[in-house]
Amino acid sequence: MSIELKNVSYLYSPGTAFEMRALENINLTIPENQFIGLIGHTGSGKSTLIQLFNGLLRPTGGTVHYNGKNIWDEGFSRKALRGQVGLVFQYPEYQLFEVDVLKDVCFGPKNQGLDPAAAEKRAREALEHVGVPEEIYDRSPFELSGGQKKRVAIAGVLAMDPRILILDEPTAGLDPGGRDEILEQIASLHEKRGITIVLVSHSMEDIARYVQRIVVLDGGRVAFDDTPRRVFSHYRELEKMGLAAPQITYVMHDLKDRGLPVDVEALTVEEAKNSILRALKMPKKEVRP
Numbered sequence: 001m002s003i004e005l006k007n008v009s010y011l012y013s014p015g016t017a018f019e020m021r022a023l024e025n026i027n028l029t030i031p032e033n034q035f036i037g038l039i040g041h042t043g044s045g046k047s048t049l050i051q052l053f054n055g056l057l058r059p060t061g062g063t064v065h066y067n068g069k070n071i072w073d074e075g076f077s078r079k080a081l082r083g084q085v086g087l088v089f090q091y092p093e094y095q096l097f098e099v100d101v102l103k104d105v106c107f108g109p110k111n112q113g114l115d116p117a118a119a120e121k122r123a124r125e126a127l128e129h130v131g132v133p134e135e136i137y138d139r140s141p142f143e144l145s146g147g148q149k150k151r152v153a154i155a156g157v158l159a160m161d162p163r164i165l166i167l168d169e170p171t172a173g174l175d176p177g178g179r180d181e182i183l184e185q186i187a188s189l190h191e192k193r194g195i196t197i198v199l200v201s202h203s204m205e206d207i208a209r210y211v212q213r214i215v216v217l218d219g220g221r222v223a224f225d226d227t228p229r230r231v232f233s234h235y236r237e238l239e240k241m242g243l244a245a246p247q248i249t250y251v252m253h254d255l256k257d258r259g260l261p262v263d264v265e266a267l268t269v270e271e272a273k274n275s276i277l278r279a280l281k282m283p284k285k286e287v288r289p
Helices: 046-053 078-084 101-111 116-129 146-158 176-193 204-210 228-232 235-240 247-257 269-281
Strands: 003-012 020-030 035-040 061-066 085-088 164-168 196-200 213-218 221-226
Touching: 003 046, 020 046, 020 221, 035 046, 035 204, 046 085, 046 164, 046 196, 078 085, 085 146, 101 116, 101 146, 116 146, 116 176, 146 164, 146 176, 164 176, 176 196, 176 204, 196 204, 204 228, 204 247, 213 228, 221 228, 228 235, 235 247, 247 269
Parallel strands: 035 196, 035 213, 085 164, 164 196
Antiparallel strands: 003 020, 003 061, 213 221
16 A cells, blocks of 8 residues: 655645745655654645645645555545545644544544444544543543543544554654653554554654654755665754754764764664763774774
């Protein structure tokens, strides 16, 4: 279940005085079972791009394919596509509307044609998977905390059994504990269900910790598309785009500049610790500036 964008561009308000180019000549493939991080400065085109993945927006140039089929061809069911390519918006209030949590999460599978019992089974499984306790199933989603709302919004998409899950800043506004819980649950979905994940985030630490591949947007174009280690090795170029690398990257480069032969591609605290310990144990004659 893959998404492929071929020479995709997108203009807002084309042909008017307010015309604005959001994306230009994007060529991108989202394959099965991959955990992808999508980063870029505000205004780089991230939100526009993810809405093209499931047909919420139509490209003004180029084509979007799902499993080899153009999603804008006549007869292609974009309603079915949105059950396969689920999008969770940054603000969960955009997706919550029912009188209680369970009914809200049941809405998607019911809309797919499942009977009430099957829809509820799907909803309960999804809520359990994202860590929503059963005692709040009968509460209004608008009475919940920010973290609970985000979990319910994710469950609402997850209950439709998507093959690709796109999450726009799912940890924004959460405390460190809540952020880690949600990211661990997302990683578990990828591992246990084999769901393709596209994670949009401003946290370089989160991106470095979880994803297998990073796509960097800058000015509506793909600036980098590679592994985290290779992308963050371009930290100076990222800075010029208004981005940054994980703090560990800067620490390791600083140590390297001071003469300690550490691995500047270390991305996590554990990797950095091991690299520093190895360097400190080296005979002094092997320590080169």
